[in-house]
Amino acid sequence: MRYFESDESFMPYIEQGSNRIYLHEANEDIYTIYHPSDAGNLIESSLMNKIISLASLKHITLQRYMSYLDSFSVPPLIIKSEATSTQETSNLILQSALNLRSNGVGLFAKDDILEVLNGNVDKGTFLDFVRYCDECISKVITSQVLAGNNVQNGTQALGNVHEGITKNVLEFDAGLLAENITPLLAKMLEYNFSHVAPFYFEIDTNTEKDEKLQAEVYNLLSNMGIKVPLKHLENTFKIEGLEYRDNIDLDINSPLSFKNMQKNREIKDGNINTLDSIDKLEHTLSPKDTFNLNALLKDCKTYDEAFLKLESMLKGSDLELAKDELSNYIANAMIYGKGSVHNDL
Structure with a gap:
């Protein structure tokens, strides 16, 4: 898949080796497909327009800053002279000062007081803005949103990330073109064959899929x-x-x-998660006969007394083997309790 280019007269062509194939000269062999886009006017919304705008902004900034340096980098000449009694003498003194190639001259009386105002201009702010313009231009050209902006070291895009972004753009363009070429191919086949079987057209981008x-x-x-x-x-x-x-x-x-x-x-x-000693003992021991919990807890009046009695009677593996029996008692008690509440209601 190739992209169109244009010459100085804005005539689109495809470059093949050293030859140029112009669309208007090969209409019989090349089909031109225009995909509808909602991106707005081509001139106002194109990438080239953004690049030119950013480059112009950078150029204006550099020009203004260089004009500022040209005006204020050379200090002005301040002349204090007593020979200013006549206009002619003053003009001669000023002309002599201008011949010294200074950007600003002034002639004052001997006893005048002059104050120099320093402008609050930061060189770092200017350099940051120029770097910002360079980064914006790089993002427009290389889609470098994720590829890094390390322009200080001259790296405009990290290799692997930039290659991945370029590949994604190529796959997107291929899918967009294939979708619009399919109706054209179907129409061509209808002109040449009476019955056209359903088909699927895809532009191969050598994309490896897992x-x-x-x-x-x-x-x-x-x-x-x-x-x-x-x-x-x-x-x-x-x-x-x-x-x-x-x-x-x-x-x-x-x-x-x-x-x-x-x-x-x-x-x-x-x-x-390997079995611990208690789990292994549970698989090797055979469960004992079920015990009568009512008889076991007959003399217990409080929950603490029942807990201490169970703890003293069931030790180690006996407690592990009796846990299912105790769970059944607890579950049955919950079911019985809920049933009693519903009956009372």
């Missing part, structure tokens, strides 16, 4: 119940003739299935 990652994403979407169009899959994997299987459950044992991936993750988590 097909494994896309396959995993597709598999997750399928397990969520989302049906991905076959046309999208054919364009993504460059495979024609894809079909849906009647029974997707046949692939339930596939290593890419959502359930198996979740199971593998649980296995990995289990390998990381």
Whole structure:
């Protein structure tokens, strides 16, 4: 894919080697497609207009600052003379001072008092503004928003980031052109063939895609119940003739299935979180017969007494093995309590 250029007469052409192919001279071989844009007037909203505006602003700033330096870098001459009694003598003294190539001269009486006013001009502010103009021009040309602005060292764009931005711009332009070329190709085929089969046109930009990652994403979407169009899959994997299987459950044992991936993750988590001594003891010991909690807590009148009695009777592994029984008692008590409240209401 190539971009149009224009000569001094603003005639668009394509440069191929040392030859120029002008559009108005090759209308039979080149189709010109104009994509509608809402960016405004081409002259007022173009990148070249922004570059010229920023460069002009920088030039005016430099010119004004150089004029300031030219006016105030050379100190003025102040003449104190007693030979100013006549106009002719004063003119001769001023002319002599101008011949000394000073930017400003003045003739005053001997006893006059002069005060010099110093302008509050910061050189750093001027340099920062010039650097700002350079950065804006660089951003317009290279889309250097993320590529760094280290213009002090002469680096206008970091290599990898700038290359990625350029590639993204190329892919965007290719997709935009392909979308507008497709109707033109369809019209051309209708003129030459009675029946035109559906087709998809794409400009290859040598973009590498992670097909494994896309396959995993597709598999997750399928397990969520989302049906991905076959046309999208054919364009993504460059495979024609894809079909849906009647029974997707046949692939339930596939290593890419959502359930198996979740199971593998649980296995990995289990390998990381090893069993401690109490968990191992729980798997090796057999549970004892269920105990009667009512008989155990018969003589207890408060919660603290029941807690101390359970703590003294159930130690170590016995407490671990009895936790399920205690959980059942607590759950049944909650259900019974809620039922009693509803009955009272």
